[in-house]
Amino acid sequence: MDERAALALLENRLDPVGDDAAVVNDLVITTDMLHETTDFPPGTTRYTAGWRAVGASLSDVAAMGAEATAAVAAYAAPDFDAAALEAFVDGAIAVCALVDAKYVGGDLDTHQEFTVATTAVGRADEPVFRDGASPGDVVCVTGTLGRTVAALELFEVGKDERNGDEGRDSRDEDSAEEGNSVLERANDLFQFEPRVRAGRVLAPHASAMMDSSDGLARSLHQLAEASGCGFALERESIPVAPELEAVVDDHETALERAITTGEDFELVCTLPEAAVERVRGELECPLAVVGRVVDADAGVSLDDEALVDRGYTHGE
Amino acid sequence: MDERAALALLENRLDPVGDDAAVVNDLVITTDMLHETTDFPPGTTRYTAGWRAVGASLSDVAAMGAEATAAVAAYAAPDFDAAALEAFVDGAIAVCALVDAKYVGGDLDTHQEFTVATTAVGRADEPVFRDGASPGDVVCVTGTLGRTVAALELFEVGKDERNGDEGRDSRDEDSAEEGNSVLERANDLFQFEPRVRAGRVLAPHASAMMDSSDGLARSLHQLAEASGCGFALERESIPVAPELEAVVDDHETALERAITTGEDFELVCTLPEAAVERVRGELECPLAVVGRVVDADAGVSLDDEALVDRGYTHGE
Numbered sequence: 001m002d003e004r005a006a007l008a009l010l011e012n013r014l015d016p017v018g019d020d021a022a023v024v025n026d027l028v029i030t031t032d033m034l035h036e037t038t039d040f041p042p043g044t045t046r047y048t049a050g051w052r053a054v055g056a057s058l059s060d061v062a063a064m065g066a067e068a069t070a071a072v073a074a075y076a077a078p079d080f081d082a083a084a085l086e087a088f089v090d091g092a093i094a095v096c097a098l099v100d101a102k103y104v105g106g107d108l109d110t111h112q113e114f115t116v117a118t119t120a121v122g123r124a125d126e127p128v129f130r131d132g133a134s135p136g137d138v139v140c141v142t143g144t145l146g147r148t149v150a151a152l153e154l155f156e157v158g159k160d161e162r163n164g165d166e167g168r169d170s171r172d173e174d175s176a177e178e179g180n181s182v183l184e185r186a187n188d189l190f191q192f193e194p195r196v197r198a199g200r201v202l203a204p205h206a207s208a209m210m211d212s213s214d215g216l217a218r219s220l221h222q223l224a225e226a227s228g229c230g231f232a233l234e235r236e237s238i239p240v241a242p243e244l245e246a247v248v249d250d251h252e253t254a255l256e257r258a259i260t261t262g263e264d265f266e267l268v269c270t271l272p273e274a275a276v277e278r279v280r281g282e283l284e285c286p287l288a289v290v291g292r293v294v295d296a297d298a299g300v301s302l303d304d305e306a307l308v309d310r311g312y313t314h315g316e
Numbered sequence: 317m318d319e320r321a322a323l324a325l326l327e328n329r330l331d332p333v334g335d336d337a338a339v340v341n342d343l344v345i346t347t348d349m350l351h352e353t354t355d356f357p358p359g360t361t362r363y364t365a366g367w368r369a370v371g372a373s374l375s376d377v378a379a380m381g382a383e384a385t386a387a388v389a390a391y392a393a394p395d396f397d398a399a400a401l402e403a404f405v406d407g408a409i410a411v412c413a414l415v416d417a418k419y420v421g422g423d424l425d426t427h428q429e430f431t432v433a434t435t436a437v438g439r440a441d442e443p444v445f446r447d448g449a450s451p452g453d454v455v456c457v458t459g460t461l462g463r464t465v466a467a468l469e470l471f472e473v474g475k476d477e478r479n480g481d482e483g484r485d486s487r488d489e490d491s492a493e494e495g496n497s498v499l500e501r502a503n504d505l506f507q508f509e510p511r512v513r514a515g516r517v518l519a520p521h522a523s524a525m526m527d528s529s530d531g532l533a534r535s536l537h538q539l540a541e542a543s544g545c546g547f548a549l550e551r552e553s554i555p556v557a558p559e560l561e562a563v564v565d566d567h568e569t570a571l572e573r574a575i576t577t578g579e580d581f582e583l584v585c586t587l588p589e590a591a592v593e594r595v596r597g598e599l600e601c602p603l604a605v606v607g608r609v610v611d612a613d614a615g616v617s618l619d620d621e622a623l624v625d626r627g628y629t630h631g632e
Contacts, residue, residue: 022386022388022420022421024385024386027385027386029437031388031389031390031422031423033390033392033425033431033433034425035392069340069341070345072338072346072347074347074348104338104345105338107347107348107433109349109350109351110354111349111351111429111431113427113428115392115431117433119345119347119388121343121345121437
């Protein structure tokens with residue numbers, strides 16, 4: 001059973017399954033567990049891990065159009081290394097500070113594998129769900145897509161360069177420095193600003209919203225299912241991250257990966273076309289109109305070709 | 317570095333470290349990570365695991381004197397077994413229902429070891445901290461101490477009986493049934509009612525409060541440190557659980573283990589003696605006065621002998 005099958009199974013037991021966060025009165029709450037082998041490639045600093053893990057939960061709060069109140073993390077590692085733990089907490093504090101949330105610590109545990117469970121809470125008087133998209137709306141994406149793919153590419157390069165260096169004369173340090181600088185860039189790209197402010201600006205106008213943590217293609221299929229609609233995307237309008245263009249060979253590859261690889265933590269939302277310019281005026285980040293909401297039987301398409309439901313699913 | 321050293325290290329970075337839950341305005345939030353090898357003995361059902369994991373976080377909310385709003389869990393296992401996951405969620409829902417909180421699901425992850433991270437949130441206009449105890453107050457404990465030790469004993473017995481049975485003729489099922497019934501009792505004892513209602517009743521009167529999840533001895537040392545006081549306990553007044561008396565040889569052993577072994581999730585609090593009877597009239601559970609708050613230089617004592625700071629510390 002993969003994660004989606006498991007979630008489907010739970011739908012009978014838990015009512016608001018299927019949104020980025022649960023809503024209880026005006027409280028929004030979401031939790032995520034990440035661990036080393038699947039979520040933090042070799043070369044990821046603990047600062048970046050703290051930033052990214054807490055940021056992932058804050059992104060879910062953003063996707064509800066809520067303000068972010070606080071975040072906590074349970075941190076488990078084989079041993080409590082002081083420098084690593086401090087770096088993690090500093091990363092968590094930094095990402096919370098970006099969105100005016102308070103990082104208030106959490107729990108410590110010993111675990112064979114570095115594992116983090118983060119929870120963020122927020123408040124929204126009128127949260128935005130996934131089920132309100134209707135034909136005629138446009139579908140938009142904040143920021144750009146592909147920074148995470150670019151980071152993963154650079155983590156690979158950095159790893160190879162560090163490994164390659166081990167067999168050489170230790171005085172030949174150019175390659176090692178190169179590897180470190182590549183890893184620094186990878187870490188920078190792996191940090192992201194949770195779109196809490198953008199979510200607040202979009203909320204009064206958005207008919208449906210979620211984050212792109214499972215990739216644009218999968219996110220749109222999920223919005224389509226929740227709203228009972230389809231999407232017609234235009235290839236040219238997809239905001240491919242320049243950082244991704246810089247590390248892959250051609251634009252088509254970059255586009256393909258930007259769409260199908262997740263974890264960029266941008267917002268994907270639908271809204272009336274008439275609201276776009278007004279919203280853009282209030283946003284601090286770019287907002288790309290990538291297509292239109294269409295009838296359900298038209299499915300999800302990119303330049304009139306079916307866009308398959310591919311992306312990241314835990315447990316596959 | 318053990319958990320307490322790690323927490324001390326973080327005190328410079330996070331301000332409200334040291335209470336059962338963090339407070340942000342009127343929001344109370346707490347998170348815990350539990351995993352199979354250290355927290356769920358063989359024989360623990362997934363229903364009990366769900367109950368206990370979520371209950372542990374609700375207990376932290378109770379210890380702040382807050383009402384419990386909602387809880388989430390991140391559930392990680394080697395594979396998503398449908399029956400196990402359903403049982404876990406049912407246990408989580410059941411413990412939330414006991415304290416009028418809403419269980420709103422969470423995240424799924426694959427992990428080599430069954431691992432759960434739970435978060436509970438609540439609200440309190442005037443939360444109770446650990447630092448308000450002052451000489452003259454009495455120190456009280458809700459319910460009884462030792463149910464968890466009794467459960468651990470029974471899990472051992474149940475395991476031995478099941479193992480012993482494996483070598484025998486499979487038609488000799490008496491022992492297997494015995495083992496199962498022992499495990500059922502162990503599971504019952506391992507479930508507990510988070511003291512949210514008691515915490516609400518105690519909050520207006522309590523000068524300091526926490527839960528006994530690290531054991532009474534350790535809890536009192538932590539209250540003593542936070543409040544700058546000592547405690548003089550009376551051996552006769554410790555409410556040892558009858559379930560523990562039933563599984564250990566003598567009262568002294570039961571008392572010793574009830575005091576030093578944690579995870580009973582009762583509330584330990586200090587309050588003016590004059591408030592005790594009034595509070596008892598409103599409580600649905602017993603409240604034992606186990607001793608008095610004394611000056612810091614008197615330390616923590618039991619019948620005038622020093623009570624050492626022993627209990628459960630992660631990472632040791």
